[in-house]
Amino acid sequence: MKKFLIAGNWKMNTSLDEAINLSKSLVEFSKTNENINEILVCPPFIWINKIKEICTNSKVKVGAQNCYYKPNGAFTGEISIEMLDNIKVDYVILGHSERRQIFKETDELINLKLQNVINSSIKPILCIGETLEERQANKAFEVVENQITKAFQNIETNKLNKVVIAYEPVWAIGTGVSATSEQAQEIHNHIRNFIVNKYDKSLSNIKILYGGSLNDKNADELLNMQDIDGGLIGGASLKAESFINIINFANKISKS
Numbered sequence: 107m108k109k110f111l112i113a114g115n116w117k118m119n120t121s122l123d124e125a126i127n128l129s130k131s132l133v134e135f136s137k138t139n140e141n142i143n144e145i146l147v148c149p150p151f152i153w154i155n156k157i158k159e160i161c162t163n164s165k166v167k168v169g170a171q172n173c174y175y176k177p178n179g180a181f182t183g184e185i186s187i188e189m190l191d192n193i194k195v196d197y198v199i200l201g202h203s204e205r206r207q208i209f210k211e212t213d214e215l216i217n218l219k220l221q222n223v224i225n226s227s228i229k230p231i232l233c234i235g236e237t238l239e240e241r242q243a244n245k246a247f248e249v250v251e252n253q254i255t256k257a258f259q260n261i262e263t264n265k266l267n268k269v270v271i272a273y274e275p276v277w278a279i280g281t282g283v284s285a286t287s288e289q290a291q292e293i294h295n296h297i298r299n300f301i302v303n304k305y306d307k308s309l310s311n312i313k314i315l316y317g318g319s320l321n322d323k324n325a326d327e328l329l330n331m332q333d334i335d336g337g338l339i340g341g342a343s344l345k346a347e348s349f350i351n352i353i354n355f356a357n358k359i360s361k362s
């Protein structure tokens with residue numbers, strides 16, 4: 107049976123009240139429904155502790171949207187992996203395209219973060235994906251291969267099974283235009299084969315999430331694709347109803 111990871115990336119959204127209400131609705135849902143998949147929310151740092159309290163002893167896991175790779179020190183405004191470990195977050199998103207594009211994060215920096223997260227108890231969600239220009243120039247495969255190769259540098263192969271990949275084409279993020287299920291399946295399959303061939307056969311089960319305008323209208327089709335193991339959802343994770351609808355599609359597919 108396929109087990110999906112349905113992850114909400116709240117980005118820099120929600121007031122404290124909204125964050126509390128949203129997570130309470132998800133906790134209620136996860137109790138009443140025979141949910142068989144993994145549900146994750148990644149709130150802004152400042153709400154994480156509160157949301158963790160609400161989600162304790164429920165099936166809703168809590169993650170962070172970013173971290174810095176140094177354990178402590180004079181890095182104003184940053185949050186370390188040790189701090190996230192301290193409050194026991196389950197996952198951390200690394201290399202989101204908004205971090206790469208707006209905050210100028212390089213592949214080298216993302217690699218340093220991944221090297222350190224991999225040795226903590228937190229699971230990394232590594233985001234990769236091409237821009238529109240790169241897709242139009244037929245470079246999508248090359249771009250994701252490059253991002254993976256650089257991110258995985260200096261990491262022992264036997265630790266890579268802890269990594270979750272999120273394929274998020276930049277042109278689909280927040281635009282309302284998702285990749286078609288065929289486009290997504292094609293590149294997910296390519297990513298899986300690339301990782302298996304370059305690193306280790308045992309990585310054939312690595313989780314590859316799709317992200318980019320995933321919502322409750324297209325989730326059924328996208329999640330039905332063989333190489334799509336879940337979603338990293340921005341906009342549609344901010345309303346309990348649409349996020350729960352997506353989780354329900356995942357549950358239906360898992361049970362079928």
Ligand code: PGA
Nearest residue numbers: 279280318319339340341
């Ligand atoms: P979106 O964001 O669902 O709003 O397109 C996805 C993401 O950036 O993780």
